[in-house]
Amino acid sequence: MIRLVAGQNLPWSELRVTAYLDDPAVSVCALLLGDGYRVRSAEDLVDDQRRHRSGVEWLAGPPAGITIDLTAVDADVERILFVAGAATHRPVTVRLLAASGDVLADFEPVIPAGSVVVLTEVYRRDGGWKVRAVGQAYAGGLTQALAAHGVVAPRPTVQPPSVQAPMGQPSAAAAERTYEDLLRQNRMILEDASRTTASLEATRDFARRRWEADLERVVGDPSLRVGERGDRARHEAQQRHQQMLREAEDRHRADLEHLQRELSVFESDLPAPLARWAQPVWAGWRPSDRLHQxxxxxxxxxxxxxxxxxxxxxxxxxxxxxxxxxxxxxxxxxxxxxxxxxxxxxxxxxxxxxxxxxxxxxxxxxxxxxxxxxxxxxxxxxxxxxxxxxxxxxxxxxxxxxxxxxxxxxxxxxxxxxxxxxxxxxxxxxxxxxxxxxxxxxxxxxxxxxxxxxxxxxxxxxxxxxxxxxxxxxxxxxxxxxxxxxxxxxxxxxxxxxxxxxxxxxxxxxxxxxxxxxxxxxxxxxxxx
Missing domain, CATH: 3.40.50.300 (P-loop containing nucleotide triphosphate hydrolases)
Structure with a gap:
């Protein structure tokens, strides 16, 4: 089993992932997000009022949790957040299970009193799925967490006592994403770009060393040093080397194109002090009474x-x-x-x-x-x-x-x-x-x-x-x-x-x-x- 820390991710090859908390005082729900860390609609909240949505199921417990059939998740769902809240300050343990019931990883965040915390997220990458330990707290409770992900008018619902239900339209300030939220997303995009680039660099190094080893074998075999068989062996070694590089570069390019789409949406969310000068937020900018972090x-x-x-x-x-x-x-x-x-x-x-x-x-x-x-x-x-x-x-x-x-x-x-x-x-x-x-x-x-x-x-x-x-x-x-x-x-x-x-x-x-x-x-x- 792997003990995750906040920000750490883990490839998930299983067809199902179940996340649960063995704590009856904690209420849980899930958010299904599309592009730009936004819900597709207010229906993308899975909780005790709507227990099923696009392969995601709310588990009443005990233990409380969610389970996700990754083969049934809609194609336009980019990630699923596992969210929990409690009335009192509570350290908790999140366990991530495979379809067999085996615990493959856990994470030990803290839920501050009256807050909700995004515990983990399951997200698409490289044609597969990954899980990430998050630990992002929202002091404004579920209302703030939902507003930060685009739920501007959530359905009326009766939440468990420990989590206040969002009612009606939040204020414009509540709908704005916090600096911590923006910084977390920026860090996650940076991490994914780093890891796919590191993978490309590692593949290039491996391909070079394999090519050198193949050529050494050809040189070391007297029967291959000259002649048609030797030329063919050298050509095949070069072809393997080039194919390995092409495949790695294609994967890297596809990853960066995906991340670039995320980054474009992210850039459009940034307030003026954080935004590029060409962003519309600078057009007609005026000082306001809001302090930016x-x-x-x-x-x-x-x-x-x-x-x-x-x-x-x-x-x-x-x-x-x-x-x-x-x-x-x-x-x-x-x-x-x-x-x-x-x-x-x-x-x-x-x-x-x-x-x-x-x-x-x-x-x-x-x-x-x-x-x-x-x-x-x-x-x-x-x-x-x-x-x-x-x-x-x-x-x-x-x-x-x-x-x-x-x-x-x-x-x-x-x-x-x-x-x-x-x-x-x-x-x-x-x-x-x-x-x-x-x-x-x-x-x-x-x-x-x-x-x-x-x-x-x-x-x-x-x-x-x-x-x-x-x-x-x-x-x-x-x-x-x-x-x-x-x-x-x-x-x-x-x-x-x-x-x-x-x-x-x-x-x-x-x-x-x-x-x-x-x-x-x-x-x-x-x-x-």
Whole structure:
């Protein structure tokens, strides 16, 4: 038996899969999803009110569970989710059984009180099926979980006491997918792309070694070294090698085409801070009172399939500050920095984020950030940089104390806004005192709404031990395509493609202009709690 962890998948060659929980206090149901992680209709919920649907059957128990006849699942059903909820906090064990009744795998998630959790999913891949341990919780209960997968008007139903029934039309906010939901789907597409690419690479390596072995056998046989039989043996070895490569590449291409369809739907679901600039969500964009939990910093592409590009998303608050390498051009790195800053400002528009710019020498000015968004004029010399960072350290101390005492409301409004710090060409012009202030911002800023992004070069940091140590705190990305990154799934190398803004630079100017125009009412400042 295999013990699964969240995110792990497992090929499923059986014709049936049964998932159950041996816990009478837990209520279960199943969701049948089509393209884009969406139900085809509200009828795709299988529970005690509708016990059968497209090969999926609800089991009353004990033990409660679902069983799926994989041969009877409709062709347009891409995946089936096993969902459970409980009134109290409960660690549970999910068991996955074959048709014989043998337990082939299990998974031990936790169901938070009053929540529902997507425990596992069964999904199509490579003409077969896989199962995946998920463990995604929805604090809003079944209503939120259903809305996240497209059930906007579920049928009236009486749910078990531990799971509140969804009634009527959920609000627009409830129907929007959570950042955790989007991040999970992004990670799953990345994992599947990684594993199919790793399989291709492994097949290529095996095919090469087999071809070499076949040729060695031909060379080692005196009767085959020359003549028609030897030529035929070498030709057959080459044919086997090429056929193996063709079949592997065809499978890989088909997998990526399938994932590309998933990715296209996924991209259309992304809110503005996470979306490509060409997506309709940017057309006529206006600041809203919704805080977003992440932003897009670029894309990840496969060297063998450059048209397949995954979004590279970072969470907010940023767990690690962002370092953009000055690779070939300071101008390009500055553009990537400005674009990332604009996305963070869009994501945190409701927090009325104020921007501090440190640009020693003053060549870049305010990076095109409108005055209405700035906390103060850009710092253009060492003294100004030290003053900006010292003020930020004071801000963190003041805000931290106010939060601890519950007295944030009495703070000056400028201390209630989030802050974004942009530093160009690090470490130019920064002394040790200033760098230590920067370390304080890195250590304490994220939990208090202070975000940091810089441009810099590694070469300039040589012979500065403090800066060498400082760089380890950053997530470092390139400002030009490159910077190969290795994923943790199949160990595949991806090429990072930085987001340098929309093809029409006026779009970015318009976005920043709308943000600036929204700063006319200081009373609209979001209060911290």
């Amino acid at each position: 992440g932003f897009r910093v670029g894309e990840l592409a496969l060297p063998d399939a450059p048209m397949f590009a995954m979004p590279f998303l970072l969470a907010l608050p940023m767990g690690r500050p962002l370092w953009i390498e000055i690779d070939n051009s300071d101008e390009v790195a500055t553009l990537v920095l400005r674009t990332a800053a604009a996305r963070v400002l869009v994501a945190t528009a409701a927090a009325l984020t104020r921007v501090s710019v440190i640009d020693i020498g003053g060549r870049r000015g305010a990076l095109g950030i409108p005055d209405e968004l700035l906390h103060g004029p850009p710092a253009v010399d060492a003294a100004g940089a030290q003053a900006v960072l010292a003020e930020l350290v004071d801000h963190l101390e003041l805000l931290g104390t106010a939060l601890a005492s519950g007295s944030v409301d009495v703070l000056d409004p400028r201390h209630q806004a989030d802050r974004l710090v942009l530093v160009t060409d690090l470490p130019t012009g920064l002394d040790e005192v200033t760098l230590r202030h920067l370390i304080t911002v890195i250590e304490h800023g994220p939990r208090l709404g202070v975000h940091l992004m810089v441009t810099g070069t590694h070469a300039e940091s040589l012979n500065l031990p403090l800066l060498e140590w400082l760089r380890t705190f950053f997530l470092r990305v390139t400002s030009v395509p490159g910077g190969d990154l290795v994923d943790g799934f199949g160990g595949v190398e991806w090429t990072f493609l930085p987001d340098a803004g929309p093809s029409d630079p006026r779009v970015l100017d318009e976005v920043l202009g709308r943000l600036a125009a929204s700063r006319t009412d200081p009373q609209s400042l979001r209060r911290r709690t």
